[in-house]
Amino acid sequence: MNSAVSDQTLPFVKMHGLGNDFVIVESRGPERRVSPQLARALGDRNFGVGFDQLAELRDSDRADLRLEFWNSDGTLSGACGNATRCVAAREMNRTGQDSLTIETAHSVLLAVRCPDGRVSVNMGQPQRAWQDIPLARDVDTLALPLEGHPAAIGMGNPHCIRVVNDVTTVALTELGPRIEHDPLFPQRTNVEFVEIRSDGTLRLRVWERGAGVTLACGSGACATAVATHLLGLTPRAVDIEMDGGWLSIDWREDGVWMTGPTAHVFDGTLNADWLQAAQ
Numbered sequence: 001m002n003s004a005v006s007d008q009t010l011p012f013v014k015m016h017g018l019g020n021d022f023v024i025v026e027s028r029g030p031e032r033r034v035s036p037q038l039a040r041a042l043g044d045r046n047f048g049v050g051f052d053q054l055a056e057l058r059d060s061d062r063a064d065l066r067l068e069f070w071n072s073d074g075t076l077s078g079a080c081g082n083a084t085r086c087v088a089a090r091e092m093n094r095t096g097q098d099s100l101t102i103e104t105a106h107s108v109l110l111a112v113r114c115p116d117g118r119v120s121v122n123m124g125q126p127q128r129a130w131q132d133i134p135l136a137r138d139v140d141t142l143a144l145p146l147e148g149h150p151a152a153i154g155m156g157n158p159h160c161i162r163v164v165n166d167v168t169t170v171a172l173t174e175l176g177p178r179i180e181h182d183p184l185f186p187q188r189t190n191v192e193f194v195e196i197r198s199d200g201t202l203r204l205r206v207w208e209r210g211a212g213v214t215l216a217c218g219s220g221a222c223a224t225a226v227a228t229h230l231l232g233l234t235p236r237a238v239d240i241e242m243d244g245g246w247l248s249i250d251w252r253e254d255g256v257w258m259t260g261p262t263a264h265v266f267d268g269t270l271n272a273d274w275l276q277a278a279q
């Protein structure tokens with residue numbers, strides 16, 4: 001243990017959206033607090049706090065705030081729908097706003113408070129061109145040259161969506177990493193398996209890039225709703241059940257709207273000793 005212990009602590013907030021769980025760190029101001037090493041250490045469910053993603057709040061000159069998203073493996077993502085909803089809910093509760101603009105690496109998003117307490121976010125338009133998703137080469141993005149001919153859609157992050165008859169029979173922990181790391185995806189990919197139910201709802205299970213199996217994935221639900229609509233299987237608006245609960249997705253003229261609940265679990269402080277050992 002180093003003798004010169006820094007006295008710097010770091011406050012954080014723990015939230016989740018349908019069990020997709022997040023640590024939220026305040027980095028607005030001159031000092032950037034998060035690094036890939038800190039994200040990995042903090043994301044460790046035994047030696048750290050544990051999360052699917054870390055959402056880092058930054059200053060923005062284009063929106064009310066900017067968000068950076070870190071996966072638990074220390075990689076950055078251009079989108080994180082459930083974390084965006086959580087941060088928006090907390091910020092609107094703090095400021096009293098009923099809507100909020102959020103700059104991400106993908107675009108400037110709009111979050112709106114719903115009368116029933118849920119939060120809606122316009123996640124922007126989907127990316128359908130192979131170069132934008134991105135893919136490694138020009139292929140039919142609605143029927144990829146992979147087993148089951150899945151679709152690929154970008155929502156600021158890449159998604160590979162495969163329609164199956166029964167999601168409960170999918171070997172997610174085997175197929176997920178294999179597809180995530182397929183060379184067709186130069187930045188890897190999130191992996192979705194979706195079942196179209198007779199009542200018109202979808203049942204979705206997700207293997208997330210840089211995080212593994214999660215109970216829900218907001219950007220994944222958006223990408224799935226876009227893909228199943230483009231495949232002629234669903235209308236533009238659809239309700240999606242994931243292991244952690246339900247999201248409502250509506251692909252409107254101005255973008256893909258995602259609506260769902262958020263939960264504030266606790267506030268915490270990382271102590272100086274832990275921080276010094278983690279960085």
Ligand SMILES: N[C@@H](CCC[C@H](N)C(=O)O)C(=O)O
Binds near residue numbers: 071076079082190214
């Ligand atoms: N859980 C998120 C997706 C987080 C990022 C994803 N793992 C990636 O690397 O693209 C969501 O709710 O969208």
